[in-house]
Amino acid sequence: MPKPDLVAMSDTMAEKPATMKLLNEVLIPLMKEMDIPFELCTSHLGGLVEYYQSHGAIPIIGTRHCTAKFKIRPIRRKVREYVGNARGKHIATCWLGITTDEDHRESESDVIWFQNRYPLLELGLSRQDCIDSLARRGIVVEKSGCYMCPYQSGDEWLKIKEEFPDLWNNAIALEDEYFKTHPGRWKGLRYDGKRLREPLTDFAKSKCSSGGCFI
Numbered sequence: 001m002p003k004p005d006l007v008a009m010s011d012t013m014a015e016k017p018a019t020m021k022l023l024n025e026v027l028i029p030l031m032k033e034m035d036i037p038f039e040l041c042t043s044h045l046g047g048l049v050e051y052y053q054s055h056g057a058i059p060i061i062g063t064r065h066c067t068a069k070f071k072i073r074p075i076r077r078k079v080r081e082y083v084g085n086a087r088g089k090h091i092a093t094c095w096l097g098i099t100t101d102e103d104h105r106e107s108e109s110d111v112i113w114f115q116n117r118y119p120l121l122e123l124g125l126s127r128q129d130c131i132d133s134l135a136r137r138g139i140v141v142e143k144s145g146c147y148m149c150p151y152q153s154g155d156e157w158l159k160i161k162e163e164f165p166d167l168w169n170n171a172i173a174l175e176d177e178y179f180k181t182h183p184g185r186w187k188g189l190r191y192d193g194k195r196l197r198e199p200l201t202d203f204a205k206s207k208c209s210s211g212g213c214f215i
């Protein structure tokens, strides 16, 4: 594949610590070594958690508002700075890292100027193939995503609670504010329908890690 003109990652300001560590210690130095510009793209709305908390809201499974606002739009805005504007013309191609085990996430772009391409699907690579390939290069990866993402499994919630109490408390505060603003709602950040303040043990036995976020 040709060398990309730009590598861009959205920064919701709520990304898990392991991802930011990998970014700073591996990805950014690698991009420098390969002479590829790298951009971390933040939303003009600020941090995702702060934004939702100030609106008494939470990211909700199935709506994808958070992905659009804090991932897709910031990246497209940054790409615009590189390619400019051209009404009705295809001027940028975005490679997305969707693997064969999540090929249902492959979709056409909703705008002409910014088209999607899926190199890992073209190469027939699964998530495990990618993990193995990186491990052979000495790179260990963890699933990325916001620390309070409603798509994460019970295991992942438990890890946040045990290893990052500050982030766990932020997630609790976000959910508390949501239920305070919307006392009639029953479902919070856990996809099993229970509240974060309820025990996580049974939920942690669930093993979904398919990833529901678009980028």
Ligand code: SF4
Pocket (backbone or CB within 6 Å): 012, 059, 066, 067, 070, 071, 144, 145, 146, 148, 149, 150, 151, 212, 213, 214
């Ligand atoms: S990782 Fe989760 S919370 Fe963060 S933008 Fe994606 S779907 Fe929303």
